[in-house]
Amino acid sequence: MTVIDGDFATDGAVCVRGAFDAEQVALATSAIDAVLADPSTNVKRASAADDGAFIEDFCNWQRIDALERFARTSPAASIAAELMGASTVRLYHDHVLVKEAGTRQRTPWHQDLPYYNIDGTQNVSMWFPVDPVPRSATLEFVAGSHRLGWFVPRTFLDGEAKWFAPGELSELPDVDGDPERYPVIGWELEPGDAVFFHMLTLHASAGSAAQRRVLSLRFLGDDIVHAPRPWTTSPPFPGLVDELPAGAPMNHPDFPEIWSEVRT
Secondary structure: OOEEEOOHHHHOEEEEEOOOOHHHHHHHHHHHHHHHHOOOOOOEEOOOOOOOOEEEEEOOOOOOHHHHHHHHHOOHHHHHHHHHOOOEEEEEEEEEEEEOOOEOOOEEEEOOHHHOOEEOOOEEEEEEEOOOEOHHHOEEEEOOHHHOOOEOOOOOOOOOOOOOOOOOOEOOOOOOOOOOOOOEEEOOEOEOEEEEEOOOOOEEEOOEOOOEEEEEEEEEOOOOEEOOOOOOOOOOOOOHHHOOOOOOEOOOOOOOEEEEOOOO
């Protein structure tokens, strides 16, 4: 039985226990393994050469059948719709994240939205590990931080701020140094559990003693529009600015509508 642990509107993140059944876990696992076996041109290593491998890859649903089937047939989009209060859900992109056993690299505190080419309030990211994840290695969130505005996005390995103009966004708060002001939440997860969070919620994670394979899907609701950037976004969408005007709804084949209350 699916159980939602937390309050999305208040905290900006929830844990959905039993979100996916064994067949859906197997489908997501096969999708992750297919991406690892045949990485895209977007693949990157987010850990140092002397550390365990932390591999990321993006935007594979159009070439990996299992990934598209999971996005379209699992309850992920309907869960996202409920949390966003949206009448339609589009798939923004998929993101595979794998930390091999013994990887020390920490994923630093950050928001997702400043790295993207979209704007709007109805959005949600799903983080779905197909391996058991202890509390020490899980994705953590600063409760309520989705209401604090945008913070400067930085590169993960060297902390470089190279996108927005100096002073345009606020610097990241000292989350670890002021736990009373910035309460951190997170959950131990078993296969089938997933966390869903707003793209402005600050989040981070530690390294992982065991292999941690994650499928993340990003979802867009009714009010999301295209916000072209003068730099290459992560992930990149080359040529999109020529096909979708600034401020236009994300009505484009790269962002298929995968759920609608009209069809349910």
